[in-house]
Amino acid sequence: MLAILAQADKTFFLPPARSTVAGLHDGLYNFVLWMSVIWLVLIAGLMVYFVIKYRRKSPNDKPVGPTHSTAIELGWTLPPLILVMVIFVWGFRGFLQMNQAPNGAYQVIVSASKWNWAFTYGRGEKDSVLHVPVDTPISLVLTSSDVIHSFYVPEFRIKRDVVPGRYNKTWFQATEIGEYNLFCAEYCGQQHSQMITKVVVESRDDFLAYLEERGKWWEGKSPVEVGQTVWNDNGCKQCHSVEDADGTGPKWNDVFGAERKFADGTTRIADEDYIRDSILNPGKNVVQGFDNVMPTSQGQIKDPEITGVIEYLKSISKNFDGQLLEPFPVTVPAEDGGTPGAQE
Ligand code: CUA
Numbered sequence: 001m002l003a004i005l006a007q008a009d010k011t012f013f014l015p016p017a018r019s020t021v022a023g024l025h026d027g028l029y030n031f032v033l034w035m036s037v038i039w040l041v042l043i044a045g046l047m048v049y050f051v052i053k054y055r056r057k058s059p060n061d062k063p064v065g066p067t068h069s070t071a072i073e074l075g076w077t078l079p080p081l082i083l084v085m086v087i088f089v090w091g092f093r094g095f096l097q098m099n100q101a102p103n104g105a106y107q108v109i110v111s112a113s114k115w116n117w118a119f120t121y122g123r124g125e126k127d128s129v130l131h132v133p134v135d136t137p138i139s140l141v142l143t144s145s146d147v148i149h150s151f152y153v154p155e156f157r158i159k160r161d162v163v164p165g166r167y168n169k170t171w172f173q174a175t176e177i178g179e180y181n182l183f184c185a186e187y188c189g190q191q192h193s194q195m196i197t198k199v200v201v202e203s204r205d206d207f208l209a210y211l212e213e214r215g216k217w218w219e220g221k222s223p224v225e226v227g228q229t230v231w232n233d234n235g236c237k238q239c240h241s242v243e244d245a246d247g248t249g250p251k252w253n254d255v256f257g258a259e260r261k262f263a264d265g266t267t268r269i270a271d272e273d274y275i276r277d278s279i280l281n282p283g284k285n286v287v288q289g290f291d292n293v294m295p296t297s298q299g300q301i302k303d304p305e306i307t308g309v310i311e312y313l314k315s316i317s318k319n320f321d322g323q324l325l326e327p328f329p330v331t332v333p334a335e336d337g338g339t340p341g342a343q344e
Helices: 002-006 020-054 070-101 204-215 225-232 272-280 303-315
Strands: 106-113 116-120 130-133 137-144 147-151 158-162 170-174 178-186 196-202 259-261 268-269
Touching: 020 070, 070 170, 106 130, 106 147, 116 130, 130 204, 137 147, 137 158, 158 170, 196 204, 225 303, 272 303
Parallel strands: 106 137, 130 196
Antiparallel strands: 106 116, 137 170, 147 158, 147 178, 178 196, 259 268
16 A cells, blocks of 8 residues: 555645655655544544543442553554654655765756746756756755755655755756746745746757757847846846836836946946946945845856846937947948948
């Protein structure tokens, strides 16, 4: 019966099991659950039965029977002891299995920050969605740049705290191609409930193609498009609206070219260098009326992405008087090597 429970794919309480460790966890969960149900029924049933059977039927009734029985005492001590030991050994096996990635597991670095997940693969490829090949052990190294978060994928039955200033580890092996929700399971501030992303489990070939594309994902895209993708994928949008509404951070539209007032009373025109500064050293110029809460993107964002953000901000600012998106006549040098002339 336990073997059947351990292999159960889906229970009344749990989502489908989609990792190699899920069976063991569900088996233990079901064992504890059904043991509790059996004991509850047994104990409560006997209590009710005894209350009725041994009730005082007349005023002359006196208590009867032995006041001590070694056999009964052993009977209610040993079986629970054995059960608790079974649960301990079972749980400890699961604990070891959860903590020891098999040799040769593929490593992904998980960086959490308020309120965003970032995944970094072997050659520096990065994304806000976790892609992994199916039937392959994946080891995760988890760290946070601000507060405690928690990496949680219900279908895989794995949950691990992500703690600033240290590296936690876990691993999993997905058993079925598909998309699964990845939640933050530790209250981490105002937008904790929005800190959700996906795990995409795909075939090995699809995963390799994905890595190839992800390496230089901005190629073939306009800088404005690159910036918009960074805003969407790197978590900028959690705090920075582009629709004229301040959030945890200042809105992004109409920022480029505007004069910014800072908490320390100084001002600065929002040009290209200002925006680069704000991404890499967000604490340097904190805009008046906002808290200094933005994590730095130093080391996590590449130059073409920063350039993209700058161009994106231009494209949504009425203070930028150039033009970005229309086709533009290209200037070519004259044949004789003289001064370049505009195209006719
Ligand atoms: Cu991060 Cu909750």
